[in-house]
Each structure stands twice: as C-alpha cells, then as structure tokens.
Amino acid sequence: MLDLSNITKTFFPGTVNERKALRGVDLHLAPGEFVTVIGSNGAGKSTILNMVSGKLRPDTGSVVIDGTDVTRLADFQRAKYIGRVFQDPMAGTAPTMSIEQNMAMALERGKRRGLALGVTAAKRERFTEELKSLELGLERRLKAKVGLLSGGQRQALSLLMATFSGPKILLLDEHTAALDPQRAALVSRLTAELVERHHLTTLMVTHNMEQALTLGTRLVMMHDGRIILDLDQERKSQMTVADLLHEFEKIKGAQLDDRTMLQ
Amino acid sequence: MITAVELGLIYAIMALGVYLTFRILDFPDLTVDGSFTTGAAVAAVGIINGMPPIAATLLAFFAGMAAGIVTGLLHTKGKINGLLAGILTMIALYSINLRIMGKANLPLLREETLVTPLKEAGLLGTGLSVATFLLVALAIKFLLDWFLHTDTGLAMQATGDNEEMIRSLGVSTDNQKILGLALSNGLVALCGGLIAQYQGFADIGMGIGIIVAGLASVIIGQAIFGHRLILIATLAVVLGSVLYRVVIQLALQAGLQPNDMKLISAVLVVVALVLPQWSGFRKLAARLKPAAPAEKETVA
Numbered sequence: 001m002l003d004l005s006n007i008t009k010t011f012f013p014g015t016v017n018e019r020k021a022l023r024g025v026d027l028h029l030a031p032g033e034f035v036t037v038i039g040s041n042g043a044g045k046s047t048i049l050n051m052v053s054g055k056l057r058p059d060t061g062s063v064v065i066d067g068t069d070v071t072r073l074a075d076f077q078r079a080k081y082i083g084r085v086f087q088d089p090m091a092g093t094a095p096t097m098s099i100e101q102n103m104a105m106a107l108e109r110g111k112r113r114g115l116a117l118g119v120t121a122a123k124r125e126r127f128t129e130e131l132k133s134l135e136l137g138l139e140r141r142l143k144a145k146v147g148l149l150s151g152g153q154r155q156a157l158s159l160l161m162a163t164f165s166g167p168k169i170l171l172l173d174e175h176t177a178a179l180d181p182q183r184a185a186l187v188s189r190l191t192a193e194l195v196e197r198h199h200l201t202t203l204m205v206t207h208n209m210e211q212a213l214t215l216g217t218r219l220v221m222m223h224d225g226r227i228i229l230d231l232d233q234e235r236k237s238q239m240t241v242a243d244l245l246h247e248f249e250k251i252k253g254a255q256l257d258d259r260t261m262l263q
Numbered sequence: 264m265i266t267a268v269e270l271g272l273i274y275a276i277m278a279l280g281v282y283l284t285f286r287i288l289d290f291p292d293l294t295v296d297g298s299f300t301t302g303a304a305v306a307a308v309g310i311i312n313g314m315p316p317i318a319a320t321l322l323a324f325f326a327g328m329a330a331g332i333v334t335g336l337l338h339t340k341g342k343i344n345g346l347l348a349g350i351l352t353m354i355a356l357y358s359i360n361l362r363i364m365g366k367a368n369l370p371l372l373r374e375e376t377l378v379t380p381l382k383e384a385g386l387l388g389t390g391l392s393v394a395t396f397l398l399v400a401l402a403i404k405f406l407l408d409w410f411l412h413t414d415t416g417l418a419m420q421a422t423g424d425n426e427e428m429i430r431s432l433g434v435s436t437d438n439q440k441i442l443g444l445a446l447s448n449g450l451v452a453l454c455g456g457l458i459a460q461y462q463g464f465a466d467i468g469m470g471i472g473i474i475v476a477g478l479a480s481v482i483i484g485q486a487i488f489g490h491r492l493i494l495i496a497t498l499a500v501v502l503g504s505v506l507y508r509v510v511i512q513l514a515l516q517a518g519l520q521p522n523d524m525k526l527i528s529a530v531l532v533v534v535a536l537v538l539p540q541w542s543g544f545r546k547l548a549a550r551l552k553p554a555a556p557a558e559k560e561t562v563a
Contacts, residue, residue, distance in 0.1 A: 053431070079433030086427075094424040097417070105417050110433035113414040 080110020
C-alpha cells in the first residue's frame with residue numbers, strides 16, 4: 001500500500017551544517033498494516049513522515065502509494081491519499097470555523113471543490129453519527145467554533161477528520177505528545193478504534209515506547225537516518241519497554257564501537 | 264445626510280471586497296487603491312464609447328479581477344511579501360488607469376448611466392434611492408455569504424485560518440489566495456465603476472486612500488455589530504461603511520474641510536483599532552452586552 005524505496009535526504013548539503021537525515025530507507029507497508037516508528041531525536045522519524053506527506057521531497061528514492069508514484073507531487077496534490085494528524089492539536093483544524101465546517105472540508109479531501117453548499121442536512125446527519133463515536137458530546141456542538149474546544153477534543157476531532165473520509169494512508173505525527181496523560185490515553189484508544197474500524201494502513205511516529213508497543217501491528221526503530229530494527233507483530237508482542245531500550249543501547253553501542261575502531 | 268447614507272451603501276461593495284482579503288484571507292491588500300480607479304476608468308470609458316451601462320459596470324468588475332490576479336501571482340508565485348505585492352500592483356495601475364482614461368478626469372455628465380433613471384425621476388437623495396442602493400449592497404452581501412459557505416468558500420476561509428491544515432486536505436492555498444484577491448478587487452472595481460456613475464465623473468485620484476475607508480468600514484462595523492458569524496460580519500461591514508460616511512459628513516458639518524478627510528479617515532481607523540484594547544472600554548462593553556460571552560478567554 002505504501003512503498004518507500006531507498007530514500008535519502010540531506011539537509012543543508014555542502015555547508016558546515018550538512019546533516020544526513022535519511023541514509024537510504026526502505027519501508028514497505030502492506031494494506032491494513034499499522035507501523036509505529038520510534039527513535040531518538042534526529043533519527044529521521046519525522047523526516048520519513050514528511051516524505052510521505054509531501055512536505056519534503058527526497059534527494060533520491062521513490063514514494064509509491066497504492067501503485068501511484070507520488071514522489072514529485074506537492075503536499076496538496078497527494079492529499080487525497082493521505083489522512084494526517086499533527087503533533088500540535090491546533091494544527092489539524094481551523095479554529096475560527098465550526099466543527100461541522102471543519103468536517104465538511106475534511107470530507108472533501110483531495111476532491112475538486114466547486115460551488116455546492118459545504119454543509120448540507122445530509123452531511124450534518126453523518127457528522128453527528130461520526131462524532132457520537134468519539135463519546136465526547138461534540139455531536140451536540142456542531143456549530144461551535146473549533147477554537148473553543150480543549151486540546152484533547154481538538155485532537156480527537158482531527159483524528160476523526162483524518163480517518164472518516166477513507167484515506168489510503170494515515171499519518172500520525174506524535175499526535176498524543178502535546179496532551180496530558182489522560183487525554184493522551186483517550187486519543188490513543190480512539191486511534192486504535194478508528195484504524196480498526198476503517199482498516200487503515202497507518203504510519204505513526206512516537207516518542208512513547210509504551211505506546212509504540214501497545215498500538216499497531218509492527219514496530220520500526222530508527223537511528224541516525226536508518227532503520228535499525230523491524231519487529232513484526234509476533235516479536236513485538238513479546239517485547240517490553242526495557243527490551244526495547246536494551247536493543248537500542250546494543251545497536252547504538254555497536255555503532256560507537258565501529259567508530260572508535262576507525263579512529 | 265441622505266447623500267452620506269447613499270454613498271455609504273455604494274462604498275459598502277468596496278468594503279465587502281476589503282473584508283474578503285483583510286478578514287477572510289488575513290491579507291492586507293493595497294491593490295484596492297489602484298483597482299478602485301481602474302473600475303471607475305473602465306466603466307467611464309465603456310459608457311462614453313456607447314456600451315450599455317450595465318455591461319460597462321460588469322467589465323469594470325472583470326478589470327478589477329485581473330488586477331487582483333496580478334497581485335496574487337506576485338505574492339504566491341513570485342514569493343513577494345503581500346503588502347509589497349499590493350503596493351507594486353497599485354503603482355503600476357496608476358499608469359494603466361491613465362492609459363485607459365487618456366486624461367486625468369473623464370466627465371460622464373450627459374451620458375446614460377446606471378444612476379440616470381434615479382436622477383431623472385428626481386429620486387436621488389430620497390428614501391427610494393436609499394432603498395435601491397441598500398438592495399444592491401444586500402444582494403452582494405448575500406452572494407458573498409453564499410460563496411463563503413460553499414466548498415470553495417470554506418477552503419478560502421481555512422486558507423486564512425490554518426494554511427497547513429487545508430493544504431493537508433488537498434487545497435492549493437496559492438490558488439485560493441489568487442481567487443480571493445481576484446474576487447475582492449473585482450468588487451472594489453465594481454464599486455469604483457458605480458461611484459464614477461453616481462458622481463458623474465472618473466478621476467485618476469479617486470482611489471487614493473480608499474483602502475483606509477475600506478478598513479475603517481470593516482473594523483468599525485465589526486467592533487460595533489460583531490463578527491461571530493459570516494452573515495453578521497458582512498452585515499456589520501455594510502453598516503460600518505454607512506456609519507463611516509455619516510461620521511465623515513458630521514465632521515464636515517462641524518467645520519472641517521474636505522481636504523481634511525484623509526486625516527479623519529486615518530484617525531477613525533486608529534480609534535477603532537485602539538479603543539477596544541482599552542480596559543475601560545471593555546468594561547463598558549461588557550456592561551452593555553451582558554449576554555455576549557468573552558470568546559477569547561474560554562479558549563483552552
């Protein structure tokens with residue numbers, strides 16, 4: 001469903017600030033697969049996500065979504081394939097517009113927008129049903145401005161907007177990191193439910209190892225622009241946070257040893 | 264005083280255009296100083312050359328759209344700062360407007376214009392002419408309301424509200440900005456064309472400072488009448504435009520000269536921008552409107 005092949009990306013090439021963010025990454029997601037990506041800061045997690053969304057373009061390599069090569073398409077041109085939730089709860093919704101207007105815009109994702117009325121009675125009925133599944137009471141506040149909602153409510157709404165129009169790929173960019181533990185747990189639960197319900201192929205970046213282990217069907221660990229660990233569901237289910245940390249130290253240590261050897 | 268109301272209702276069309284860029288797209292567009300005159304020039308030249316007045320007025324609308332598209336392209340494709348893009352188009356339009364008109368002032372005295380029927384029936388300055396202009400202003404207000412609630416209109420609102428979000432939903436924000444600037448300047452030029460017909464001439468200097476009048480209408484109107492919903496916000500712009508002309512008229516009656524108008528306009532905008540921040544004014548407003556919830560403070 002999603003094929004990233006030999007992706008490299010260097011920021012500020014040829015300057016003292018040159019940084020190799022991705023050093024040849026291959027990642028292939030089967031339909032319905034839910035991959036969680038972990039790694040330290042600067043490992044290339046967010047860069048990978050931005051490659052898929054189109055915010056960044058790779059130096060080499062290709063991005064293929066469901067058989068369509070989207071490597072050269074701008075973010076808004078490939079949006080019809082991709083639902084996305086950002087880290088910042090404020091980023092995924094338009095604050096001065098109402099809940100139903102935000103949902104109407106999400107429903108039109110990637111379609112040609114004309115002069116039909118954005119919110120109709122039929123759509124409103126559908127939005128009510130969808131919002132009920134969040135169990136936050138938002139279905140009674142369709143006309144409320146989204147800026148009035150709390151961070152957790154906004155993130156739950158962003159998640160619903162990213163999933164209910166049936167994207168081919170769902171991208172989650174540390175989407176619970178800015179929430180308090182309670183809200184983060186709620187949004188995590190909703191994520192699992194919505195991905196399950198819509199059978200979405202999902203790529204999620206997270207800092208939270210616990211979350212990376214509980215959510216998803218496959219786990220990928222990145223370090224220094226490479227994928228250094230790839231666990232399928234069976235191996236992932238046997239892992240604990242301590243195991244993960246141990247794996248990470250082992251691989252990082254090995255690399256350090258290589259470097260000291262060379263010196 | 265009725266003349267001031269009439270003028271306010273015609274200028275409301277320009278103010279609605281300014282509202283579209285300034286409030287919806289969050290883009291302070293200075294093109295309007297040029298495109299207003301462009302509209303007047305195109306309508307005047309069209310009428311003088313025998314076009315039906317309604318066709319000449321429509322042509323003014325399209326000329327304004329073209330000006331807006333130029334500013335939009337400079338800003339989005341040329342990556343020029345929005346204010347500067349507007350200023351560049353405005354300055355360029357000065358020469359273009361002179362080319363269109365051929366000279367600095369074009370009288371329309373004996374020409375048949377859209378205002379002629381009202382004038383010949385002796386209705387200008389009466390309730391009936393006010394009602395006519397009110398109908399025109401409201402028709403355009405409702406058209407704009409409708410547009411902003413279509414799929415395209417929602418995308419345009421979101422472009423001014425959260426660009427990254429609407430891009431992630433597959434909308435080219437560049438195209439939305441260009442479209443918004445085109446529609447806005449179309450309305451401004453349409454207004455210029457109507458004003459030329461109303462006052463009986465087009466003048467190369469008639470657009471100078473028009474952006475301030477537009478901003479004053481938007482800001483004063485929304486400070487007084489609110490902007491919680493698009494329907495209310497656009498109505499506030501129309502009423503703000505009328506109020507602005509009435510205040511100018513009162514200032515003139517109080518002994519100020521027409522040459523002081525630009526100064527009065529600028530002071531009005533400053534007052535409308537600064538006064539709502541002053542705590543004493545906020546307390547007063549809260550006492551006058553106990554039902555209105557303080558929107559900003561409930562944002563979590």
